[in-house]
Amino acid sequence: MNMILGAGLSGLSGLTLALIASLALGLASGLLGTFVVLRRESLFGDMLSHAVFPGVVAGFFLSGWLAREGWVENAKNPLVILFCALVAGVLGAMVVTVLGNSTRLKQDARLGVVLSVFFAGGIALFGFGEPAGVQGVLYGQMAAIDATDLRLMLGAAAIVGVAVFLFRRPLLVVSFDEGYAHNLGYPVTWLTLMFSVLLTMAVVVAMQAVGVVLVSAMLITPAATAHLMTDRFPRMMVFSVLFTILASVGGTLLSGSISDFAAGPVIALCATALFVVAYVFAPRHGLAARFWRDRGQRQRIQRENVLKDIYRVLEREGFPAEGVTVGAFEAERRLDREGAERELKMLEHAGALIRRNGGERLVLSEEGWRQAARVVRNHRLWELYLTNEAEYQADHVHDDAEIVEHLLGEEAIQRLEAELGFPKTDPHGSPIPQPSAPPIHTTS
Numbered sequence: 542m543n544m545i546l547g548a549g550l551s552g553l554s555g556l557t558l559a560l561i562a563s564l565a566l567g568l569a570s571g572l573l574g575t576f577v578v579l580r581r582e583s584l585f586g587d588m589l590s591h592a593v594f595p596g597v598v599a600g601f602f603l604s605g606w607l608a609r610e611g612w613v614e615n616a617k618n619p620l621v622i623l624f625c626a627l628v629a630g631v632l633g634a635m636v637v638t639v640l641g642n643s644t645r646l647k648q649d650a651r652l653g654v655v656l657s658v659f660f661a662g663g664i665a666l667f668g669f670g671e672p673a674g675v676q677g678v679l680y681g682q683m684a685a686i687d688a689t690d691l692r693l694m695l696g697a698a699a700i701v702g703v704a705v706f707l708f709r710r711p712l713l714v715v716s717f718d719e720g721y722a723h724n725l726g727y728p729v730t731w732l733t734l735m736f737s738v739l740l741t742m743a744v745v746v747a748m749q750a751v752g753v754v755l756v757s758a759m760l761i762t763p764a765a766t767a768h769l770m771t772d773r774f775p776r777m778m779v780f781s782v783l784f785t786i787l788a789s790v791g792g793t794l795l796s797g798s799i800s801d802f803a804a805g806p807v808i809a810l811c812a813t814a815l816f817v818v819a820y821v822f823a824p825r826h827g828l829a830a831r832f833w834r835d836r837g838q839r840q841r842i843q844r845e846n847v848l849k850d851i852y853r854v855l856e857r858e859g860f861p862a863e864g865v866t867v868g869a870f871e872a873e874r875r876l877d878r879e880g881a882e883r884e885l886k887m888l889e890h891a892g893a894l895i896r897r898n899g900g901e902r903l904v905l906s907e908e909g910w911r912q913a914a915r916v917v918r919n920h921r922l923w924e925l926y927l928t929n930e931a932e933y934q935a936d937h938v939h940d941d942a943e944i945v946e947h948l949l950g951e952e953a954i955q956r957l958e959a960e961l962g963f964p965k966t967d968p969h970g971s972p973i974p975q976p977s978a979p980p981i982h983t984t985s
Contacts, residue, residue, distance in 0.1 A: 559793045559804075562686050565698035566750050566759065567786030569743040572705045574764030575774070575781045576736065580716045583761045584649060588637070588656040589630050589737070590744045590756035594663035594679070596629025597622060597748065601672035617673075619693030623745055630741030631734070633659050660753070681752030681805025683793050690749050697742040704739055705778075712736060713774060750789060751805035758809040759785060766816040769823040788812035842947045844891060847884045848913035849920070849946075850874055851894075851903060852974075864897065864904035914974040919946040921967035922957050928968045929961065935968040 577586045600622035608616040633655050640651040667675055677685060686694075705712070715722045715732050722729050740760075747756040767780035792808030799807075821828045850873045854865045871881045885903065888894035893909030896902065905913060923942040927933040933941075949957070958964070966972055 558686050558691050559683050562691055562694050562750060563786055563789035565694040565746055566789045567782045569698040569701045569746040570759045571763055571782030571785035572701060572778055573740050573743045574760045575778050576712060576716050577760055578764040578768055584652045586760040587757035588652040589740055590753055591656045591660035592633030593626040593630040593741055593744050594660055594753050595666050596626040597678050598663050598666045598675055600625030601675055605672060617689050619689055623693060626745045627738060627741050631737055634737040678748050679753055681750055683750045683804035694746045694749055697746045701739050701742050751808050755805050755809045758812055762812040762816050766819045769819040769826045784815050788815060845916045845947060848909060849916050852913040852917050864902045867901050870903055911976045914976040916946050918974050919949045921973045924967050925961055925964055926957060
């Protein structure tokens with residue numbers, strides 16, 4: 542099967558090999574990158590990409606020696622290289638763990654030590670003989686991937702895909718909470734070791750495309766982009782794989798059309814471009830969505846504050862059926878006529894206010910009454926809670942209530958009312974309104 546696959550791959554063009562490699566890169570890096578991001582171990586992936594480098598160099602030396610001795614046919618045997626890389630990657634992960642158990646070093650310091658030491662060892666080992674092919678692993682060679690490289694990438698990506706499919710639930714539980722995984726009976730130690738092995742395979746796949754230095758970009762950036770797009774883990778995995786493939790294909794095609802541009806950096810830049818787009822336009826967590834959400838919240842708070850002040854004027858005047866005057870509203874809000882008109886138009890546009898007598902009388906609509914009574918009710922209940930339960934002085938609760946009144950939902954208010962014994966008045970003796978029972982016919 543391997544010979545048939547190798548023969549089939551050998552007959553493909555360089556661009557086709559690169560595009561197939563993009564699929565392998567997307568599957569391996571995209572799947573495991575989601576776990577890396579969720580585990581908050583982005584630097585761990587960067588460490589592993591540097592830690593496997595001496596193993597890759599040793600694999601090239603060993604593969605060449607085995608070929609000269611007649612044990613293998615190819616001096617660049619993918620299985621030998623992958624085995625040596627796995628040994629180096631697992632050894633690096635074990636050193637990080639040992640340092641954590643035997644020293645006071647924080648994780649970032651441990652990762653930095655292992656990263657620099659292992660990478661320096663790989664560079665030193667490379668200097669002994671500079672085996673052919675290592676240079677491409679160091680800087681990436683997506684455009685120059687041959688059938689041997691692709692067999693290694695496809696094999697590693699297939700193992701990663703199958704393992705993630707079979708163990709996705711225990712891996713997810715361990716990523717979120719190791720203590721909970723222990724309680725469920727999962728073998729956390731073995732799962733962590735398996736994750737390190739799989740991540741090493743993904744690193745080997747990514748190194749062929751973008752090089753050691755930029756491996757973390759393909760592990761982290763597409764997964765981080767997917768995290769901005771969705772809160773559901775299965776969708777995040779799909780998005781991560783998709784974004785990795787798009788960045789890889791786009792970077793390969795773009796670098797091929799521009800001379801003197803290596804594919805690895807262009808692929809990483811394409812992944813960054815996708816991240817920027819998601820950072821700005823993601824449906825829930827993007828800057829644009831947050832801007833409109835915050836803008837809507839500010840408008841709602843301003844509208845509720847205006848309605849609350851109209852309610853207070855109505856309350857002081859005994860809830861007259863004809864409403865309140867614009868002058869009384871201006872005095873309550875401390876606004877001039879122009880500022881008052883802007884706020885009144887805002888309420889009219891929201892369907893919360895009815896103007897009568899040539900616009901000089903203000904009457905709340907049914908919806909306006911409901912909103913005004915709700916915010917006043919929230920304010921006065923919270924004042925009462927602070928004085929009764931938190932033992933605040935009655936004259937020190939207003940400012941806190943001004944903030945909380947806009948945040949309390951109906952369920953929280955109902956619980957608060959029950960806890961306070963369904964009170965009728967606040968600490969100052971003012972009645973606590975009920976939105977469902979207006980004291981006047983506001984729409985008459």
